[in-house]
Amino acid sequence: MSAAATPTWDPAQYLRHAGHRARPFTDLLARVPDLPGERPRIADLGCGPGNVTALLAERWPTAHITGYDNSAEMLDQAHVQHEGPSAGGGRLGFAHADVRTWTPEEPYDLIVSNATLQWVPGHADRFAHWVQGLRPGGTFAFQVPGNFDAPSHRLMRDLARRHGLADTLRHRDAVLAPRDYLTGLTGLGCSADVWETTYVHLLSGEDPVLDWVKGTGLRPVLTALADDPEARDAFLDDYRDALRAAYPAGPHGTPFPFRRIFAVARKEA
Numbered sequence: 001m002s003a004a005a006t007p008t009w010d011p012a013q014y015l016r017h018a019g020h021r022a023r024p025f026t027d028l029l030a031r032v033p034d035l036p037g038e039r040p041r042i043a044d045l046g047c048g049p050g051n052v053t054a055l056l057a058e059r060w061p062t063a064h065i066t067g068y069d070n071s072a073e074m075l076d077q078a079h080v081q082h083e084g085p086s087a088g089g090g091r092l093g094f095a096h097a098d099v100r101t102w103t104p105e106e107p108y109d110l111i112v113s114n115a116t117l118q119w120v121p122g123h124a125d126r127f128a129h130w131v132q133g134l135r136p137g138g139t140f141a142f143q144v145p146g147n148f149d150a151p152s153h154r155l156m157r158d159l160a161r162r163h164g165l166a167d168t169l170r171h172r173d174a175v176l177a178p179r180d181y182l183t184g185l186t187g188l189g190c191s192a193d194v195w196e197t198t199y200v201h202l203l204s205g206e207d208p209v210l211d212w213v214k215g216t217g218l219r220p221v222l223t224a225l226a227d228d229p230e231a232r233d234a235f236l237d238d239y240r241d242a243l244r245a246a247y248p249a250g251p252h253g254t255p256f257p258f259r260r261i262f263a264v265a266r267k268e269a
């Protein structure tokens, strides 16, 4: 079995739970202070289909905002649905970039990343470059999932091992502990606010947890099995059964606890 390749993304599948997925981003933005520039420059690293990047334009309508991503499928969706001028004279655009190597080439007021850095090995080593690229008083803010020990992900790992796909998943070191993010960011001279929240999403429909992870965490497995529909269906059958037992539906839907880690770091003004 081939080792982890860059997963392919399916914007339509990802957006099926857009409301639940946007909630942590709005909670993150609520902790971002005012930005230093009147016409702020903002980067969204791993912008996906652009729907949460568009929320930045609502909060800072004069800003020049660029969402960066390395998925052609996600960028196509973002260009078509969200690119253009903002209400206050700002602009929202999207461009291809690899977050593993992206470096600010001009001063930024805000660098933000939502639900992406878990896909970027060694991402904390990039923080110094990003903080360096902020204007004085600028902010670096991100949110990553902290649910790699949840049943959804433990079951995924167990099954991947049994199906010979273990090396497609990189869960063990995908994210740091909140205190390690805090130490890293304060060590760069920022004032930092780091916290975690467990949302209990109430999902509807049949097999909604499987439907959720098909849009995100399961992408590496689905990508590895893209040319082998029989093996993909066998994996999905086993995983569906396991998820049904781990996340039973209740009378009002399927509760899906999901821990997330947040960090907001402000560079000294």
Ligand SMILES: C[S@@+](CC[C@H](N)C(=O)[O-])C[C@H]1O[C@@H](n2cnc3c(N)ncnc32)[C@H](O)[C@@H]1O
Pocket: 009, 021, 025, 045, 046, 047, 048, 049, 052, 068, 069, 070, 071, 074, 097, 098, 099, 100, 113, 114, 115, 116, 119, 120, 216
């Ligand atoms: C779970 S989605 C999050 C999208 C969006 N930020 C949101 O909150 O809805 C993760 C995104 O990260 C992008 N991504 C993963 N690794 C990347 C990398 N190395 N460089 C750029 N984008 C990356 C994927 O293409 C995908 O669009």
